[in-house]
Amino acid sequence: MSTVDRLSVLKTYKLFVGGKFPRSESGRVYEVTDAKGAWLANAPLSSRKDARDAVVAARKAFGPWSGATAYNRGQILYRVAEMLEGRREQFAAEVVAADGVSAKKAAARVDAAIDRWVWYAGWSDKVAQVAGAANPVAGPYFNLSTPEPTGVVAVLAPTDSAFLGLVSVIAPAIVTGNTVVVVASERAPLPALSLGEVLATSDLPGGVVNILSGRAAELGPPLAAHQDVNAIDLAGVAGELAVELERAAADNLKRVLRPQPGDTAKGDDWLADPGTERMLSLLETKTVWHPMGV
Template sequence: MSDATDVSGNTGRGAAARLSVLKTYKLFVGGKFPRSESGRVYEVADSKGNWLANAPLSSRKDARDAVVAARKAFPGWSGATAYNRGQILYRVAEMLEGRREQFTAEVAAAEGLSKAKAAARVDAAVDRWVWYAGWSDKVAQIAGAANPVAGPYFNLSTPGPTGVVAVLAPDTSSFLGLVSVIAPVIVTGNTAVVVASEKAPLPALSLGEVLATSDLPGGVVNILSGRTAEIAAPLAAHQDVNAIDLAGADAALAKELETAAAENLKRVLRPPAGTDWAADPGTERLLAFLETKTVWHPMGI
C-alpha cells in the first residue's frame, strides 16, 4: 500500500530529502549561452572559501567570438535612437528589480556581506542602471556644441560611440561595480565584451540571463568569465576592439594591457586604484568612449 500524502506534499513516512538542483553557469555571447570553447571550468568560492559553483573558464577563442558578436551588433545598436536605447536600458532595470533576491544572495556570498547590506548594494546597482538609462537622450547636450565660426555656416559637433569596448569588471564590487562599467558603455551606442570579476563572476553571469530576456539585441553585451589576464590579453591586442576599460586590472596587468593597446591605437580608460564604486558616478564614464563628429552646413539652405 502506498504512503498517504497530505496537502503539503509530505508522505506519511515524512518528506524525503530533495536533491539539490545545482545551477550550470554559462557564458553570454551573441545573445546565446555557450559553454567555454575548451569545456574548462573553475571553482568559485564565497568570501569564506566555501564552494559556490563552477564557472566557465573562457579561452582566447571565446574572447575572439565575443568580439565578432559585438562588432556584428554595433551598426544596429549605434544606429538606434537614443530614446530607444534608454527605453531598453530601463526595461533591463525593471527585470533586475524582479530578480532582486537572487542578486542579493549572490552579492552576499561573493562579498561576505549581510543580507541587508547586500540588498542595499543591489538596490544601488539598479538605481544606477536607471540613472544611466536616463542619460541616453541627454548626453548630446553636454558632449555636443554649436561652434562659432568665421563664415556663413552652422558648425555642429555631436558625440558618437567609439565602437566595440572591452570592459574588465572590478573585483572589489561584484554587482554595483559591474553595472557602473557596463551601463555607461552601452547607453551611448557602444557594444561591449565584458570580462567578469575573476573572484566573483556569478552576478555577471546572472546579469547575462537578464539581458537575454530583455529587449537588448544579442551581441550588444557579451560576458566572459575566467582568468582576467588570460582573456584580457587577446582583447587588448585585437584589431577590432576600439577601446578598453581597465577597471578590473591590477597595476602590473594594466601596464601590460596599455602597451598592447597602444600598438593598435586603442582608447584606454584606467581608473585610479581604490575606486569607490558606491560614490556618485558623475559623467566621466559616460563620456569616456565617445567620439566627436563635426558637421559644417551652409546657413539659409
C-alpha cells in the same frame, strides 16, 4: 518523498555571447567559492577563442545598436532595471556570497545597481546636449559637434564589487551606443553570469553585452591587441597586468580607461555618484560644417 530526500539541482553557469549561452569553447571550468571559501559553483573558464567570438558578436551588434534612437536605448536600459527589480533577492544572495558583506549591505548594493541602470537610461537622450555643441566660427557656416559611440569596448570588470561595480562599467558604455565584451570578476563571476540571464530576456539585442568568466590575465591581452576592439576599460586590473594591457592597446591606438586612485580600493566606492565621466570617455566627436542659407 520528503524534502530531506531531494537531490540538489545545481545550477550550470554558462557564458553569455551574442544573446546565447554557450559553454566555453575549451570545455574548461573552475571552482568559484564564497568569501569564506565555501564552494558555490563551477564557472566556465573562457579561452582566447571565446574572447574572439565575443568580439565578433559585439561588432555585429554595433551597427543596429548605435543606429537605434537614444529614446529606444533608454527604454531598453529601463527595462533591464525593471527585470532586476523582480530578482532583487536572488542578486542580493549572490552579492552576499561574492562580496562577503551582510544581507543588509548586499541589498543596498543591489538597489544601487538597479538605480544606476535607471540613472543611465535617463541620460540616453540627454548626453548629446552635454557632449555636443554649436561652435562659433568665422564665415557663413554652421559648425556642429555631435557625440558618437566609440565602438566595441572590452571591459575588465571590477573584482571588488561583483555586481554594483559591474553595472557601473557596463551601463555607461552601452547607453550611448557602444557594445561591450565583459570579463567578469575572476573571483566572483556568478552575479555577472546571472546578469546575462536578465539581459537575454530583456529587450537588449543579442551581442550588445557579452559576458565571459575566467582569468583577466588570459583574456585581457587578446582583447587589448584585437584590431576590432576600439577601447578597453581596465576597471578590474592593476599593476603589471594593467601596464601590459596598455602597451598592447597602444599598438592599435585603442582608447584606454585606467582606474583612478581609490576607484577600486573598496567596493563601497562604487556607491558614490557615478557622474558622467565614464560615459563621456567612450564617445567620439563628429564635427560637421554646413553653409548657411542652404
